[in-house]
Amino acid sequence: MENRKIDRHTALYFKNGKAMRNRVVVPPMASQTATESGQVSAATLAHYERLASSCGGLLIVEYSYVHLSGRSETNQLGIDQDAQIDGLTQLANLIQSSGALAGIQITHAGGKTERALTGGVLHGPAGIRVPVKDRFLEEPTPMTPADIELWKSSFQNSISRAVQAGFDLVEIHAAHGYGINQWLSPITNPRGDGLDLLVEIVAEAKRRFPKLLLSVRMPGQDFIEGGLQVHNSLKIALALEQTGADILHISSGIGGWKRPGTRSGEGYLVVEAAEIQKVVSIPVIGVGGIESGKYIDESLRQKRFSLAAVGRAILNEPKLWGKQQLCTG
Numbered sequence: 001m002e003n004r005k006i007d008r009h010t011a012l013y014f015k016n017g018k019a020m021r022n023r024v025v026v027p028p029m030a031s032q033t034a035t036e037s038g039q040v041s042a043a044t045l046a047h048y049e050r051l052a053s054s055c056g057g058l059l060i061v062e063y064s065y066v067h068l069s070g071r072s073e074t075n076q077l078g079i080d081q082d083a084q085i086d087g088l089t090q091l092a093n094l095i096q097s098s099g100a101l102a103g104i105q106i107t108h109a110g111g112k113t114e115r116a117l118t119g120g121v122l123h124g125p126a127g128i129r130v131p132v133k134d135r136f137l138e139e140p141t142p143m144t145p146a147d148i149e150l151w152k153s154s155f156q157n158s159i160s161r162a163v164q165a166g167f168d169l170v171e172i173h174a175a176h177g178y179g180i181n182q183w184l185s186p187i188t189n190p191r192g193d194g195l196d197l198l199v200e201i202v203a204e205a206k207r208r209f210p211k212l213l214l215s216v217r218m219p220g221q222d223f224i225e226g227g228l229q230v231h232n233s234l235k236i237a238l239a240l241e242q243t244g245a246d247i248l249h250i251s252s253g254i255g256g257w258k259r260p261g262t263r264s265g266e267g268y269l270v271v272e273a274a275e276i277q278k279v280v281s282i283p284v285i286g287v288g289g290i291e292s293g294k295y296i297d298e299s300l301r302q303k304r305f306s307l308a309a310v311g312r313a314i315l316n317e318p319k320l321w322g323k324q325q326l327c328t329g
């Protein structure tokens with residue numbers, strides 16, 4: 001990381017020559033505006049135009065399913081069909097013309113969904129129920145080698161579609177209890193081979209698209225008894241850096257993205273991000289209740305992270321937040 005003084009307005013340059021104009025990331029936030037076939041709608045475009053008025057340096061479009069078997073909401077964006085590429089291209093263009101880099105998060109829900117949404121399928125690495133906090137999920141079917149291959153090819157095909165649509169960055173969703181998180185977590189995958197699938201997806205994506213920026217949203221910990229702890233996450237982070245990930249976006253795991261009862265103040269998940277930023281040299285995104293430019297500048301100064309994600313504070317009042325905290329000129 002740089003030694004010169006940085007604050008939220010400092011640009012960040014990537015090895016591929018692309019740059020973020022500042023240190024603020026608008027993180028993926030599901031808007032439930034897609035059509036039933038996962039297509040970008042007029043409402044989706046309007047929603048992202050609004051978010052783009054925040055002046056963020058990178059705007060990551062909400063979680064988009066890589067295969068119908070991994071869909072978790074009726075109006076979720078899809079990136080599983082070529083027919084979706086036109087709408088996604090409009091979305092990427094709209095974000096880029098605001099001056100931000102355009103990213104898109106891709107996901108497979110695994111066992112964190114319902115059969116009614118997936119064409120009857122519910123898959124998990126070991127057939128263990130995902131213990132999410134807000135509802136009781138059905139026990140998934142353990143994945144066969146063919147199912148694993150389907151996930152791998154679906155992630156790669158979706159990455160190709162994101163590249164065709166012109167996105168600068170793809171973020172693989174490996175947090176919040178969804179499919180890849182189920183692989184990583186000892187709760188839902190006691191076999192200990194949990195990192196293999198994610199590393200393979202990242203390695204293959206980097207081999208096919210060496211210039212595409214690749215982010216992984218991963219848990220700093222699962223925040224649930226028996227789950228991933230920070231020492232596990234440090235290992236995962238190092239393996240991902242070595243495999244070629246460009247950014248690590250540190251959120252929480254099976255416990256979900258919401259503030260754990262034990263945490264208060266701005267940056268409620270930044271403790272873990274800071275631990276990880278100490279051991280990797282690629283940029284780490286910190287998240288959780290961040291609202292003020294002052295907090296971001298102070299954390300950058302302390303090298304707790306290289307980038308700050310501001311979710312709900314921007315979602316609530318994108319233009320006002322940008323005007324008060326970020327936009328220049």
Ligand SMILES: Cc1cc2nc3c(=O)[nH]c(=O)nc-3n(C[C@H](O)[C@H](O)[C@H](O)COP(=O)(O)O)c2cc1C
Binds near residue numbers: 029062176217310313
């Ligand atoms: C409406 C809403 C939708 C969200 N959808 C996603 C999502 O699609 N993918 C994801 O990784 N996180 C999602 N999140 C979590 C946010 O990216 C972020 O981690 C969380 O809101 C905490 O940051 P904040 O306190 O700045 O809002 C969502 C959050 C909200 C409020």
